[in-house]
Amino acid sequence: MAAEIFYGFELLLLKRFQSDLRLWHEWKLKLLDKAGECFGCIDALEDLGDIPQSLWFLSVALHKRQKYVLQLVYQEVKREQEGRLKKSGDTLLSTYLSYHQFTEFHLDSIFKYGEDNKLPRELFKCPNVTYLSLKYNSLDHLPADIGRMSRLEYLALTNNKLQVHSIPYSLTFCRKLKTVLLDNNLLDALPGFLLKMPSIETVHRHGNHNYFKATFMWYHTDVNFRIIPVSGSNDANMDITETLEFWAAKSLIGSKVDFYSDHGVAVVIKDYISDIYDNFNICNYCNQACLASHSGYKVITFKNPYLGNTCVPFQHWACSIDCAKALEVPARVEQIAAARDLDRQYEDFIQDCQKNFIAYFESSKFCGCGALFREETEEVQEQTTHNCHCTIM
Numbered sequence: 001m002a003a004e005i006f007y008g009f010e011l012l013l014l015k016r017f018q019s020d021l022r023l024w025h026e027w028k029l030k031l032l033d034k035a036g037e038c039f040g041c042i043d044a045l046e047d048l049g050d051i052p053q054s055l056w057f058l059s060v061a062l063h064k065r066q067k068y069v070l071q072l073v074y075q076e077v078k079r080e081q082e083g084r085l086k087k088s089g090d091t092l093l094s095t096y097l098s099y100h101q102f103t104e105f106h107l108d109s110i111f112k113y114g115e116d117n118k119l120p121r122e123l124f125k126c127p128n129v130t131y132l133s134l135k136y137n138s139l140d141h142l143p144a145d146i147g148r149m150s151r152l153e154y155l156a157l158t159n160n161k162l163q164v165h166s167i168p169y170s171l172t173f174c175r176k177l178k179t180v181l182l183d184n185n186l187l188d189a190l191p192g193f194l195l196k197m198p199s200i201e202t203v204h205r206h207g208n209h210n211y212f213k214a215t216f217m218w219y220h221t222d223v224n225f226r227i228i229p230v231s232g233s234n235d236a237n238m239d240i241t242e243t244l245e246f247w248a249a250k251s252l253i254g255s256k257v258d259f260y261s262d263h264g265v266a267v268v269i270k271d272y273i274s275d276i277y278d279n280f281n282i283c284n285y286c287n288q289a290c291l292a293s294h295s296g297y298k299v300i301t302f303k304n305p306y307l308g309n310t311c312v313p314f315q316h317w318a319c320s321i322d323c324a325k326a327l328e329v330p331a332r333v334e335q336i337a338a339a340r341d342l343d344r345q346y347e348d349f350i351q352d353c354q355k356n357f358i359a360y361f362e363s364s365k366f367c368g369c370g371a372l373f374r375e376e377t378e379e380v381q382e383q384t385t386h387n388c389h390c391t392i393m
């Protein structure tokens with residue numbers, strides 16, 4: 001099946017119209033006027049007058065996706081004429097996305113640094129998306145909603161501003177995810193939960209500025225535990241009233257269960273959990289979600305090897321010293337055993353090479369010039385190919 005692609009200019013257009021309904025109304029009428037009442041098309045875009053530079057994405061959309069844009073206009077006008085209200089939570093973007101079965105989101109380089117680069121929730125509610133590319137967007141966090149994309153196989157986050165804690169645990173709900181590109185971010189290790197995702201085949205992670213400096217120090221020291229106490233953040237001025245809803249959400253987040261795909265969890269609760277998800281640290285060992293104001297432990301482990309690399313650092317969060325040890329101790333034992341195994345394989349390889357060389361050497365002889373000949377071909381080589389240039393030299 002051919003990929004159905006949703007592009008960055010479409011997202012920018014719908015985001016803009018959604019935030020400025022007066023502008024949407026103005027363009028809706030203008031487009032309807034030029035295209036005619038019954039699914040026409042606008043051949044001469046000049047007829048629309050000058051489209052301001054700030055709405056460049058509208059020009060692009062009218063060139064490349066005119067049918068889709070006009071379809072949205074017609075549907076919305078029809079809905080208004082019939083006096084039908086929007087369903088709660090429906091937006092222009094969700095309406096547009098629901099008309100088309102998009103399978104790929106190509107959303108690279110759409111936000112500049114300092115701009116509002118919030119990714120609308122509607123994007124993550126598209127069930128068929130297998131490919132999501134968000135390169136060069138200055139993203140400093142990935143919304144928990146990413147866990148809604150249950151069919152996602154490819155996720156590109158290259159060249160953003162992500163740190164370990166800005167990649168949510170809910171990514172583990174993407175059970176088909178094979179490729180994650182995390183090059184050129186601000187990671188000092190990979191998130192520990194990636195180790196729990198057996199579907200993953202490729203992780204790109206080069207160009208993360210602290211990747212070696214801050215974390216590999218722990219690899220080269222002989223400290224007993226790579227466990228660092230971290231105090232809770234005071235500036236977490238969350239306005240979370242401690243309601244029953246809050247406690248239900250806290251326990252669901254801690255359980256690590258994929259609540260997005262659970263039909264028993266109400267839609268409003270899913271949205272509520274997404275809203276507060278970032279305020280929690282989730283213990284990588286037990287089923288505990290703690291508010292960011294809660295102190296805990298940062299645990300560094302190394303996986304040796306991991307996806308073709310000899311050694312990769314991971315960072316986990318643990319709610320107590322016992323949980324931290326339960327993560328660190330077995331990981332360290334495994335790492336040392338794996339390193340010994342690699343050393344042994346390397347030695348075996350060297351020994352094999354030496355054996356082969358000696359066997360080769362013993363079944364050969366030298367010419368006066370120092371060139372080596374295999375015994376069985378010596379006559380032929382000497383006569384035909386060799387001709388001993390060495391003696392001439």
Ligand SMILES: [Zn+2]
Nearest residue numbers: 283286319323
């Ligand atoms: Zn714990």
